[in-house]
Amino acid sequence: MNELLKFITCGSVDDGKSTLIGHILYDSKLLYADQEQALLLDSQVGSRAGKIDYSLLLDGLMAEREQGITIDVAYRYFTTEKRSFIVADTPGHEEYTRNMAVGASFADLAVILVDASQGVLVQTRRHARICKLMGIRHFVFAVNKMDLIDYEESTFNMIQTEIIALSETLGLDHVKVIPLSATEGYNVTRKSDQMQWYKGAALLPFLEDVNISGIASSSPSEAPVAPVYASVSSRPVFDDSSDTEFGFYMPVQRVCRPDHTFRGFQGQIEAGHIKVGDEVQALPSGETAIVKTIHLTDRAVDEASIGEPVTIQLDREVDVSRGCVIASGADLTVSKSLLATLLWMDDEPLAINKEYLIKIGTKQLPCIVSRLDHKVDVNTGEKLEADQLHKNEIGLCEISLSGVSVIDKFELHKTLGELILIDRMSHATAAGGVVEDVTLKTKSGTTFVDAEQSLSLAIFDTYVFDENLGNIIRKAPESKTYQIGENLPLSQLGYDYPADFDVYIDDKFLSVRDGKFAGIANVSASACANATACANVTNGADDETTTDIVQRSEYPAINEYGIGLSDDGSLQPFATYRTVIYS
Amino acid sequence: MAHTHLDTLEAEAIYILREVAAECEKPVMLYSIGKDSSVMLHLALKAFYPEKPPFPFMHIDTSWKFKEMIEFRDKQAAKLGIDMIVYRNEEAIAAGINPFDHGSSYTDILKTQALKQALTKYGFTAAFGGGRRDEEKSRAKERIFSFRSADHAWDPKNQRPELWKLFNTQIYKGESTRVFPISNWTEKDIWQYIQREKIEIVPLYFAKERPIVERDGNIIMADDDRLKLESGEKIEYKNVRFRTLGCYPLTGGVESDADTLDEVIEETLGAATSERTSRVIDHEAAGSMERRKREGYF
Numbered sequence: 001m002n003e004l005l006k007f008i009t010c011g012s013v014d015d016g017k018s019t020l021i022g023h024i025l026y027d028s029k030l031l032y033a034d035q036e037q038a039l040l041l042d043s044q045v046g047s048r049a050g051k052i053d054y055s056l057l058l059d060g061l062m063a064e065r066e067q068g069i070t071i072d073v074a075y076r077y078f079t080t081e082k083r084s085f086i087v088a089d090t091p092g093h094e095e096y097t098r099n100m101a102v103g104a105s106f107a108d109l110a111v112i113l114v115d116a117s118q119g120v121l122v123q124t125r126r127h128a129r130i131c132k133l134m135g136i137r138h139f140v141f142a143v144n145k146m147d148l149i150d151y152e153e154s155t156f157n158m159i160q161t162e163i164i165a166l167s168e169t170l171g172l173d174h175v176k177v178i179p180l181s182a183t184e185g186y187n188v189t190r191k192s193d194q195m196q197w198y199k200g201a202a203l204l205p206f207l208e209d210v211n212i213s214g215i216a217s218s219s220p221s222e223a224p225v226a227p228v229y230a231s232v233s234s235r236p237v238f239d240d241s242s243d244t245e246f247g248f249y250m251p252v253q254r255v256c257r258p259d260h261t262f263r264g265f266q267g268q269i270e271a272g273h274i275k276v277g278d279e280v281q282a283l284p285s286g287e288t289a290i291v292k293t294i295h296l297t298d299r300a301v302d303e304a305s306i307g308e309p310v311t312i313q314l315d316r317e318v319d320v321s322r323g324c325v326i327a328s329g330a331d332l333t334v335s336k337s338l339l340a341t342l343l344w345m346d347d348e349p350l351a352i353n354k355e356y357l358i359k360i361g362t363k364q365l366p367c368i369v370s371r372l373d374h375k376v377d378v379n380t381g382e383k384l385e386a387d388q389l390h391k392n393e394i395g396l397c398e399i400s401l402s403g404v405s406v407i408d409k410f411e412l413h414k415t416l417g418e419l420i421l422i423d424r425m426s427h428a429t430a431a432g433g434v435v436e437d438v439t440l441k442t443k444s445g446t447t448f449v450d451a452e453q454s455l456s457l458a459i460f461d462t463y464v465f466d467e468n469l470g471n472i473i474r475k476a477p478e479s480k481t482y483q484i485g486e487n488l489p490l491s492q493l494g495y496d497y498p499a500d501f502d503v504y505i506d507d508k509f510l511s512v513r514d515g516k517f518a519g520i521a522n523v524s525a526s527a528c529a530n531a532t533a534c535a536n537v538t539n540g541a542d543d544e545t546t547t548d549i550v551q552r553s554e555y556p557a558i559n560e561y562g563i564g565l566s567d568d569g570s571l572q573p574f575a576t577y578r579t580v581i582y583s
Numbered sequence: 584m585a586h587t588h589l590d591t592l593e594a595e596a597i598y599i600l601r602e603v604a605a606e607c608e609k610p611v612m613l614y615s616i617g618k619d620s621s622v623m624l625h626l627a628l629k630a631f632y633p634e635k636p637p638f639p640f641m642h643i644d645t646s647w648k649f650k651e652m653i654e655f656r657d658k659q660a661a662k663l664g665i666d667m668i669v670y671r672n673e674e675a676i677a678a679g680i681n682p683f684d685h686g687s688s689y690t691d692i693l694k695t696q697a698l699k700q701a702l703t704k705y706g707f708t709a710a711f712g713g714g715r716r717d718e719e720k721s722r723a724k725e726r727i728f729s730f731r732s733a734d735h736a737w738d739p740k741n742q743r744p745e746l747w748k749l750f751n752t753q754i755y756k757g758e759s760t761r762v763f764p765i766s767n768w769t770e771k772d773i774w775q776y777i778q779r780e781k782i783e784i785v786p787l788y789f790a791k792e793r794p795i796v797e798r799d800g801n802i803i804m805a806d807d808d809r810l811k812l813e814s815g816e817k818i819e820y821k822n823v824r825f826r827t828l829g830c831y832p833l834t835g836g837v838e839s840d841a842d843t844l845d846e847v848i849e850e851t852l853g854a855a856t857s858e859r860t861s862r863v864i865d866h867e868a869a870g871s872m873e874r875r876k877r878e879g880y881f
Contacts, residue, residue, distance in 0.1 A: 002587065002588060003586070003587065003588060004587075004588035004592070072742070074723045074724050075716045075723050075724075076717075076723065077716070077717045077769045079769070079771060083588075086767055098744050101746065102744045102746060105745075106747075134746075253598070253602060253605055254601055254604060254605040256633070256634050258634040262633055266630075266631075268594060268597075268598050295632060295633075297630070298628065298633075307586055307590070307594055308586075308590075308594060309594045311632070357753065359751070360749075362602075364606075415747075418746070418747045418748075419749070420751065422751050422753055427751070427753040427754065428743065429744050429745075429746075429751045432744065432746040432749075
């Protein structure tokens, strides 16, 4: 029994990628006899009549065979004495960037093919960038077709220099460069005499020994082989000795309740380890509890660690359901908004402010992409101004969730930084992405400041019906801070507030008198109950139009406060003073 | 702590099982009684422990399965206390559709059509299958969550991209999802896991003296008297076992003396033919499996 290595192969049509993998399978005698026969048979009807075409092993779908290209991700399996492997073979064309991303999200390591006769090309950069984006930390650059350059060391060295430079630009963690010839089988499964100047391992032996766990290995064969094993990491968070995430966390998949005596939380441990008796925190509620029992599948255990499917019982009732996270020492964030790099995957382009479903960890909820900051050229990495994101394009976006979720930066806690967007109408997986930053507070356009404190309110936001989206969207005004005594724009298109009122929020009053900001006062909840001019936080008890928005989107800040009329003292829901703008 | 590849594969499958139970409205696990199904059932028992699997199991019975398979199915269901639905296309069975006279339309009517009928009848929105990507080239490209239109068709060119462990389970009424938790297992992994977990499998996997006839190079077992002998054929008794199980007239056995799990594994892992060869149905033109899958075969 040995470890599993999942890797992806990236290369363009002519790089000989399928041939390389086909050759590994063939050379290692990993083919069953009937598959081998089928291969010989298929080769004869193909273009390379008579000669074995190893790539036929990998191109599965009929459409692809006809076109002679790989359009989807194909998975292949093989085992050697030392390791089990799963290969995701992906297409190299730019129009199949999303397919490559799918393969990359699955893999621990990327084998990127470089044509020795051409060197590092635009597609090499694209492939490396996408693999890096999807979280791959180990890279092998297979400099293929060495036969075409007469196995020249100097040419290889030039290409290697280009690769190291690219690795530094992208911040790739672990990089290995191997010269080989897939068609001849040199340096594929064993070292070739043709390139005696190359002192490193052949491809397959390297893959058998490479340590991807981040845990230091005692095996001498896994030591970096200088100078071709270049570690170019200069990342602030991880150094080479520790690729592991800090703390313990487990996103809750489901609550297991076979009877009233048992209530366990089921999920897979994504980092760290846990023991019976440990104190953990349930997020987003923040309640703490002690671990009472742990089951590793159907076995009661004292402790469990990363990668294991467990059922955890806590010593007290806590507010935990699917989408929550049980954690300790991981310093995770709970937020409603985030900044993410998205790779757009749907034929329908990104629509700003349209409602999508977002899935992060085991949590799924509505969201909107509120802003596209810029697009990134997948080939060069250049930031481009953009107001649209189309299929296979990458962009940095701001996303607002309809409620809080446990999120973290992808580079800190990978699983809570991975996301997909789902189109609510077509149900297509519209985008995949990674969290670059978590914004802790929902930004509001309007802030009130008195001598002691400040309050941010979405009071001057407007609600506009967008015909194209068929949905009502919220628009924040230009950022503005009001001081005591300043006149407020109380009557505008979209809202009409009275001249005197108080807003109650977070145990504070914001007072408006004579159309001017009059100050902020701290109150206790009981004081509020006695006040004639305040309203409690309302939840969905608004008028019909607003309720409609709330049901559709449940955006933050709409119902977080109430408003009260001061003329007759009756409480009015905040939204009474708002109307939806139909343009 | 390093995990073996079986630990990794088990964890992946359990994660998928739990995701479906949590997100899909009405799941079912298809149960074919074969070794892959035995592994799936075992995984389901482990995934939800101490709860029983929160979905029923369903066997599509063509009425031509080996007798030992049916006995095994009923024994397992009773022993484990799971909900086992058996569905048969009774109309077609009554009409006498059989594997001898009706060739490939037999598979379509008693398996594919029956499966569609059953899924529609019970309104299942997600069906677990034991398909593995190493079995056949078109399966190598199928997603773990494979979306099916209201008429159960698969569109290989329009698959939902599947990233990390974030599965898109959204469907409209009438549509459904096929879910393959052991997509990434190989035949070798299945056998090793059966050995490690001591999973019970149908005795047909072990060599025993059985009544057989040789037909078109295949060893076919005379499981009952519905097997009509053609001229020149005669029933012989040989030590045979089966690498895959299905309808007995369509399942080729292999001559073997391997009657323990260790021996079977040793023979299998050293074997020179991949397992689907013994399924008669696969010996068609290239791409036959892909074509059948588009039409709704599992």
